[in-house]
Amino acid sequence: MAMEGEEPISDQEKVRIVSDFILHSPPGEFNEVFNDVRGLVNNDTFLKERTCWAFALYNKEQTLPIKIENSEYPVLITKFNDLGSNRFFDPRSKQSFKFDHLRKEPSNYESWEPDLESEVWRSAFETEFTLYTSLHYKHGTCSIFSKREGILTIITVCIEDHEFQAKNFWNGRWRSQWIFTVGPNNIDIFGFLRIHIHYYENGNVQLVASREIKDSITFTSEELAIKDVLKITETAENEYQIAITENYQAMSETTFKALRRQLPVTRTKIDWNKIISYSIAKEFKTQ
Structure with missing residues (x-):
């Protein structure tokens, strides 16, 4: 990883650089980033032993x-x-499993008992x-944990949805x-919403945004409490997705044009209207 004539990069620095690349991989592009750093390091044993924590994180x-x-439903891999030791549990199917963070494969299933x-x-x-x-x-998955x-x-409650459109x-x-x-x-409510989009046709643009929500409700029955919580969740997520779409459209006419040169390396102007026509953020919600 060192240029000719330069001092070799230390193993510690290699770990830092490779881990940083891994942790900042755009959604759906982990394999591409991993293969690139694998070629740079050119040492599979070093890569797996020294940076496996970054795969898991x-x-x-x-x-x-x-x-x-x-299980009819997928489970989300989370800190919760x-x-x-690379084992996770699925509260829905009441089982735990070993998970290979590089191959993305579960194995060694065992029964798991919830907190009653x-x-x-x-x-x-x-x-x-x-x-x-x-x-x-559209392709959403949720996993719910308790203690x-x-x-x-x-x-x-963790909710994940993705749309990968490499073509x-x-x-x-x-x-x-x-x-x-x-x-x-009463129920105290804290929400953390995140969206990460990578657009790379004739350019390289990433949108990374988040929002926090805090609220609380009082209740007299479990059924009514959950309905009120759902109403707050739905309203907050709808409002955030609308805001993301509106901000994306506004940025295309201001920030994006100011940040990028008129002609990129391809010597072809970026069609900003074409970017907006994709309405990327809308893909995450069904009509």
């Missing part, structure tokens, strides 16, 4: 959906269902959010994470 940050045995104190709430949220995800996201902290039940030179991923802290008669 990337997959958890991306909330990677994985099809597993004995990480059991350590929080399972009633978790199961109820799972039913409603599975329906919500299927109605609002008890004293008198509180913590419900974490059209763009890829994108939507991620939302909702944490519902359930008390005796």
